[in-house]
Amino acid sequence: MEIIVNCPRCGEPFIKTKDRKICPKCFKEEEDKFGKVKDYLYSNPLASMVEVVRETGVEEKLVMRWLQDGRLIPVKKGNISYPCRNCGELISTGKFCRKCASRYYDLIQKEVGKMKQVTASVADPFASELKNEMEGMV
Ligand SMILES: [Zn+2]
Ligand SMILES: [Zn+2]
Numbered sequence: 001m002e003i004i005v006n007c008p009r010c011g012e013p014f015i016k017t018k019d020r021k022i023c024p025k026c027f028k029e030e031e032d033k034f035g036k037v038k039d040y041l042y043s044n045p046l047a048s049m050v051e052v053v054r055e056t057g058v059e060e061k062l063v064m065r066w067l068q069d070g071r072l073i074p075v076k077k078g079n080i081s082y083p084c085r086n087c088g089e090l091i092s093t094g095k096f097c098r099k100c101a102s103r104y105y106d107l108i109q110k111e112v113g114k115m116k117q118v119t120a121s122v123a124d125p126f127a128s129e130l131k132n133e134m135e136g137m138v
Contacts, residue, residue, distance in 0.1 A: 033058045034066060041074065049080045068095045 005016045007023035014023035022030070036056045041047060044055075053060045064082045066072035074080045074092050081090040084097035091097045096104070 030062065033062060034072070037063055037066070038072065041072070041080070045074075046079050049082065052080060067093060070094060 003016045004013050006013050007026055009022050009026040012023050012025065014020075020027065033056070037052060037058050040052060040056050044051070047055070049060060049063065052058070052063055060082075063072065063080075067074070067080070067082065070093065079092070081092045083089065084091050084100055085095045086100040087097060089097040089099070094101070
């Protein structure tokens with residue numbers, strides 16, 4: 001059965017699917033914005049978050065989400081930054097700073113050791129999210 005919902009961005013009704021939470025028009029718009037930011041960073045690898053937002057006109061919220069998801073990877077880390085979800089320290093990739101990530105990674109290692117099997121059984125969703133994060137870093 002098709003579920004028609006209103007797009008949370010523009011309010012237009014559209015058919016909701018598992019991985020489509022905004023309408024096709026807004027989705028396309030977001031993809032265009034992503035391309036813009038990516039191109040801008042490619043030719044301006046030293047740009048800061050403020051510059052990216054100012055020059056591309058794309059909301060910081062979106063840029064931050066792409067960075068957190070690892071979809072957008074800054075060419076040169078450190079110029080573009082946003083706060084670690086846990087402690088607020090400025091980071092430029094992933095969701096957590098290295099300090100928080102390694103602290104939780106230790107925790108996970110202990111957990112894993114205790115259970116003698118890998119992650120699927122790590123109970124804390126925050127911890128398993130971090131495990132994914134760490135795998136991306138190594
Ligand atoms: Zn829409
Ligand atoms: Zn942190």
